[in-house]
Amino acid sequence: MSKGKKLGREVAIVGSGMSKFGVFPEMTTRDLFVEAYKDMTHSVDKGFDPEDIEATYISNFSSDIFEGQCHTAPIMADWVGQIPKPATRIENACASGGITLRQGLIAIASGVCDVVLVGGTEKMTNLPTENVTDALAAAGDTLYEVNCGLTFPGLYATMATAHMHKYGTKPESLMRVGIKNHENGALNPKGQFNVSIAALMKSKQEKALNKGTPVPEWEDELAFMKDNAANPVIAWPLRLFDCSPVSDGAGCILLAAGEIARNFTDNPIYIIGTGQGSDHALPERKDLTSLTAVKVAAKQAYEMADVTPDEIDIAEVHDCFTIAEILAIEDLGFFPAGKGPKAIDEGLTRRDGSKPVNASGGLKSKGHPIGASGIGQVVEIWNQLRGEAGPRQVQNVRVGLTHNVGTTGGSGVVHIYERRN
8 A cells, every 4th residue: 555644743642542422420521531531641661740741632522512611621621730832622522532642642753742631521420311312413514414303313223224224134133233342331330331241231131030020032142132122223224222311521641742652651552544524414415324534534544554454453433333333334434335234243353353343342232421422432542552451351452442433423533553662
């Protein structure tokens, strides 16, 4: 592959941390951010002086709606001791985290900064569900999507049915994405849902037995996923377990210029490729089975990194809905268009498969606090490439990728990472 544009200087991740993702009624965005920052500081092997940080970039989708708090960045910077240095909030819907990382990367690659703090935080769960739905809808096209009554489950259901019509995709393939990601998430102590579908089935059966009510008999996980009582339809073909949850959480990344990275750690993770693209709202697209913004971003990132999709050892992709993971593994070139479902069915994206995807549990199981989701993906790749992912560790990984999408693909951002030790 021909080499694309290169960064002006090398940039490495030298620290990474996150809060637990979940539901925390007693915490605010700043509390979550401080938890993630503290976790990040413990990950910097050789330690660091917070005074070395020259700028802070904060990913946050909508603290103004969720908490009535605008101007988030300087507040986060204040709570981790970074005043009076510059602090900037970045919002690109669900792609906010990945695009915030890109801005921090550019700040260092340009020579403006040597050390940058990149963080993401979101507090979503204190609002009633209907208000959360309204807040999320603000990221869609309010004229042509929202006013037509489409929520995000409805929009992604539209994409799913288009994929089914064009390629013959079956609902079972979507279900297998959820099953896989819950198996992975059960091994992630920072995730919102630390339970596999098999364990959840057993729990429901035990509860029914203890209550003296009829005990459901499911043959396997797929049977559970097809049960309308256990897994109701939200927007066909998407069911409850096809949808990521409403979540609270935060993440932090410490970036440093390549020439000083080993002052912080003997095992930095280098960012070798970055790309970003945009697209029309869903009603204007000619093809609903692929995201142009992702394809554009992936092409840029692959060319900058001088790698092919076959060379990616592990990936964290934006599975806000199970169909989104299928679209991602096709748009990223891991599998041909229309062949993503077959790859899922054959187990190729499992942790022990040929192309491990979402070993963290993904947004589906780990949780989706919007501003923190893209940062959480980077935390997982950092842990995986350093061999520090515990029981969900994927073996022999050197090159990783993160894929973060805003709304239905209006924004797409891809990063590629490399371990050199």
